[in-house]
Amino acid sequence: MTRLYNDPVDFADEMIDGFVAANQNQVRRVNGGVVRSTHTPENTVAVVVGGGSGHYPAFGGIVGQGLAHGAAMGNLFASPSAHQVETVAKAADRGGGVLLSYGNYAGDVLHFTQAQDALNAAGIPTRTVAVTDDISSASPAEKNKRRGIAGDLTVFKSAAAAAEEGYSLDEVVRVATLANERTRSFGVAFTGCTLPGAPEPLFSVPEGRMAVGMGIHGEPGIGETDVPTADDLARQFVEALLAELPEGIEQAEGQRVGLILNGLGSVKYEELFVVYRSVSQLLDAAGVTIVDPEVGELVTSFDMAGVSLTLFWLDDELERFWRAPADTPAYRKGSVRATEQLDATELDVDVEEIIPESSIESQKAARTAYLALEALLEVVNENVEELGRIDAVAGDGDHGIGMQRGARAASAAALEALSAGAGAETLLHRAADAWADRAGGTSGALWGVALKALGSELGDTDKPTAAAVGAGVQAATNGILTFGAELGDKTMVDALVPFSDVLSREIDGGATLADAWNTAALVASDSAAATASLLPRVGRARPHAEKSLGTPDAGAHSLGLIVTAIAAVLRDATAKETHND
Template sequence: MTRLFNDPAAFADEALEGFTAAHRRWVRSVTGGVVRAAGTPRGQVAVVIGGGSGHYPAFSGLVGRGLAHGAAVGNVFASPSARQIRSVARAAHAGAGVLLMYGNYAGDVLHFGQAAERLAGEGVDVRTFAVTDDISSAGPADTAQRRGIAGDLPVFKAAAAAAEEGLPLDEVLAVAAHANARTRSFGIAFSGCTLPGAGEPLFTVPEGRMAVGLGIHGEPGIGEEAVPTADEAARLLVGTLLKELPDGVSTPEGARAAVVLNGLGSVKYEELFVVYRTVAALLAEAGVEIVDPEVGELVTSFDMAGVSLTLTWLDDRLERLWRAPADTPAHRKGALGADETPTRTGAADDDSDDTPVPAASAASREAAATVLTALRAVADTVDRHAEELGRIDAVAGDGDHGIGMRRGSTAARRAAADALALGAGAGTLLTRAADAWADRAGGTSGALWGTVLRALGTALGDDDAPTAARVAAGVTEASAGVRRLGGAEVGDKTMVDVLVPFADTLAAAVTDGTPLTDAWDRAAHAAETAAAATAGLLPRKGRARPHAEKSLGTPDAGAHSLALITRAVHAVLRNDH
């Protein structure tokens, strides 16, 4: 259990602040994360990594010479926002381009992809790469669907060492892809983790049992077995990984491998060493030469009791990169030469939104006040249902949907209030709320709700009083935008299953001449019906996909929260007329 915290909502920010204060020799703080204290050497590709808080030393602890040039750090178990990633990348960029690296989770894919688009629009040469090492999350035929766990370290290390050698961006990307293709991980856990402020763990394991193949956010594993001895755990980890050799490794005999035995939070170092003695013996029996093994906490999950084993099958080039020196707060290897003269490369650390509020008509400003009331109702609704949303999400996901929605809706409400005080119209108010929601919530829901609010803001604008037709058009564009961004369609058991019928029903009712309040009521009813129907669907997208059968009979958390929000907004519209 995480016992030492102040405000749970501020935990990630305060942890990063303390980390930076403790490690000024290596890092300095920038908006959204940290970069190397001395900056990126001019002309060197900047490797920027990132993900949610709660996994230390990933990600901030891996920033330093020989490893990452910067890390974007999101909220607890939530990806950093596109704005945070862009800020860190701009601060790390030294003229040779940026490689954005992260674990393969939906929220990270969305936010890092959006950040890359914005950086490219500013003239930065940028690439993205998602690590996919966890063999339990998808089969050998679907490796692109696998999530990234402790294999992050050897893949990040290979790319960063290639950048230190002065390779150009596309070659650094190729090294990352090669290292990822030869990296496999598998994990077990004996108890779940408890997030700051939560009264119970995200998941539990029956007494005397262990979860096999679970994810680092508490995603359910692929099964349960009796708690093993240390030697039995080692045999399970090694045996499972040796059953799936990557292309180019036809037999383990004579092969070389970087080995990472990773503690997930509560398994102590002495326990890890007991397990590792048998891991080393089993790999030696199989004919594997172990190269520079790492035993310790590399990618954690708060207080989760568990371990994972990672094997990166080396060739001459990957071995050189794995052995290359590194000096970071949490990972040090070899001896580096004299540091270059400190230089602050990249853009200035200023990613604040100081854009003046555009002029707006009186009618639009009046509508903005109604929009703010609606956003307050949204935040209140989410707050009341946050625990329920978390329980629904935990059935087959990681249980953080309520937390993320609460952070996002609260931030959107505050940004909207600030915008209204500055005289913003409805469009500007919504776009500022959109950015705040995406920035504060992170994760998949942050990106998608940012898309929803921005589409509405674009449709309403600041010039005229919103009409029913413009509202319906904005919701229709939001529906299309979410599908483009997330790749989900109706039937995949996501918020799209609610958003599409809501948008279609609203548009049809408005086209028939129904007043907005009544049209919204009809659409909200369609949303509620669709949300309930998701209980009968099997998920085909997101973290719940590998455990589809677990969610049968339970509605999708994102679909349910959207239905709740549509009804809350209807109450505001009804009271406004």
């Protein structure tokens, strides 16, 4: 379990602050993560990596000369927000364009894709390569659905070494794509991990048993067996990875591979070396030459007891990049050329935004929006443990704390905007950015999009009407639907779409906003409860489909709670308006 922490909500931020303080010769803190503290030549492609915190040395630990130029670091097991990724990328950019690379998880894909679009729109050429090395997470025919685990390192290092050699953005992308295609990983777990403040692990493995193919957040693999001997585990690893050779490699014999034997947190180095002894013998017997093996902790998961093996099938170019020197807080190889330290003033920083002018009517609406966010936070706080429990049935159990982080940040940002005289649009936009930044993950992206869309419809100058609110909710729904979920997938969408449809129908029929919202909230709650009978078809819960039957979707359930709480705020606001009239 994780024993040393203050407020669990602040753990990731405090961890990053301490990490930077301990490694000032290699990294500097920027909003959303870290960048190199050393000079990078002009017109060099910047390789920016990232993902959730809790996996050190991924991702900040591999920022430095010869490896990543920056890392966007989200909350624990939650992707960084698009704004955080964009900020880190701008700070790392040296004029040669940016490659964003990350493990293939839904929240990361959403946020990094949004950041890519924003960076391209800002005139910074940006591309992405998602890492898909975990062979247990999908079949070869669906490689695009595979997770990224310890094989992240081979892709990040290859891309960064290519950038160091002066490759163009297109060429760096080519190298990263090839490295990903030639990387295969397979992992096992013996126990789960416990997040700071959590009373129990995110998942468990029966005593004396081993989960085969389990992911780094407890995602399911392909089965469960008794815990083997070290030699038997090595044999399972090698047989599984040699059974799936990358395209273009006809046989293993005669090939050269980079290798990572990765510990996930609680398996000790001595144990890893015992396993590696057998791995090396088996690969040698298969005619495979190991090049610069890495045995240790490269991607962890707090106190999770697990091990993974990664094989990186090399050609001459990839071998040169795999062997290239690097100097980062957690990964060193060879000798890099000494480089001057950056001055703090050389890093891009966020410019404080001015509150736009707004009408008195919009400021009144902004106050109602703030009260709605306060009610939202209160209901999330009251149900945070239940939301986590529901999510843990088929997910990683972090929905409650993620919603709590997001709601708390959104409420604080809204209060600050309200105090500064913001209108409804500005207040909701500030709340949206704060929610996405603080919560990260898929829910952070969804709620960020929803609040921003609603704010854009309300504006800062006009008195918001019921029709404008209805249009805003519809815009929020449309924005969320662009992420790919559909009705019946067992997601937030299964409650949101009925809510939006009923709200618009009631408003069009002449109902007041408060009455229309209340009617729609009842429908949303019923729809959320009905997700208990569905099987998930997308997202992290998909592989756990059968386990989730009988339990509602956590995102749909939280939406039902939230819109119900907001209905009371709207009723109070309507009563006050009537009294004042």
